[in-house]
Amino acid sequence: MRLEVEIRSKSYTSANGKRQEVISDIAFALQRGEVGVVVGPSGCGKSTMLRILAGLDPDYQGRVSQPAGARLAMVFQEPRLLPWRSVEENIRLAAPDVAEDRLAAIFGVLELGAHRTHFPGELSLGLARRVALARAFAVEPDFLILDEPLASLDDALAARLREEIATLVASRPMITLLVTHSMDDAVRLGDRIFLLSSRPARLLHAVTIDVPRAQRSNADVAALKADLARLDFSVS
Numbered sequence: 001m002r003l004e005v006e007i008r009s010k011s012y013t014s015a016n017g018k019r020q021e022v023i024s025d026i027a028f029a030l031q032r033g034e035v036g037v038v039v040g041p042s043g044c045g046k047s048t049m050l051r052i053l054a055g056l057d058p059d060y061q062g063r064v065s066q067p068a069g070a071r072l073a074m075v076f077q078e079p080r081l082l083p084w085r086s087v088e089e090n091i092r093l094a095a096p097d098v099a100e101d102r103l104a105a106i107f108g109v110l111e112l113g114a115h116r117t118h119f120p121g122e123l124s125l126g127l128a129r130r131v132a133l134a135r136a137f138a139v140e141p142d143f144l145i146l147d148e149p150l151a152s153l154d155d156a157l158a159a160r161l162r163e164e165i166a167t168l169v170a171s172r173p174m175i176t177l178l179v180t181h182s183m184d185d186a187v188r189l190g191d192r193i194f195l196l197s198s199r200p201a202r203l204l205h206a207v208t209i210d211v212p213r214a215q216r217s218n219a220d221v222a223a224l225k226a227d228l229a230r231l232d233f234s235v236s
């Protein structure tokens with residue numbers, strides 16, 4: 001199973017009728033079991049790229065090929081839960097066939113057990129993100145897209161959720177693509193890191209991390225970040 005991405009160009013027409021190119025050249029491939037992490041400056045076109053990969057936007061030049069029948073789950077920056085449904089109902093609506101033991105395992109990893117009957121309006125952002133992640137994993141996807149899952153959380157909460165995401169990703173052989181602004185998250189969670197230029201987004205560097213995710217020590221993480229800092233790249 002393999003995801004192949006080749007976006008040669010993507011433009012929007014702005015309100016004044018001008019075409020604005022948002023993506024100029026992004027090409028990469030990911031295998032089953034791999035986590036790709038996309039890092040790029042604000043507004044460079046990352047969410048646009050994710051929408052193309054998810055099949056939500058067919059208006060671009062290039063080609064994206066996903067394995068036939070691949071099941072997709074996507075976690076957006078805002079959790080997008082149904083406000084009038086409980087946590088458990090939100091998940092069961094998306095994944096009606098999920099087995100109780102699988103659901104219990106996901107709730108266990110994400111520490112959501114006590115919140116099954118709560119409603120989205122009662123949840124903090126961190127908890128709502130966990131519910132959105134639980135829903136994505138309950139679907140048992142072949143291809144998982146995570147758009148900045150750790151943004152706007154305090155450091156301690158983000159570190160905990162990062163561990164939980166790592167545990168869930170390791171529990172299932174799928175293709176994962178994650179967007180982040182954080183090099184730390186990128187080198188802790190990723191197997192391959194794709195560094196994008198400012199708009200229009202171009203793939204500047206594709207870096208493969210050789211140390212397996214589960215064996216990466218803090219010293220490895222620091223060394224990898226130092227390697228990346230030497231590249232011609234800036235997130236700002």
Ligand SMILES: Nc1ncnc2c1ncn2[C@@H]1O[C@H](COP(=O)(O)OP(=O)(O)OP(=O)(O)O)[C@@H](O)[C@H]1O
Pocket residue numbers: 012013014022040041042043044045046047048049199
């Ligand atoms: N539907 C649209 N119509 C016109 N322009 C758009 C549309 N969607 C996005 N854009 C523009 O395309 C550019 C890229 O937006 P996008 O949301 O993909 O960037 P991003 O890298 O995800 O940003 P951030 O890091 O801030 O989340 C921005 O300049 C944005 O204003």
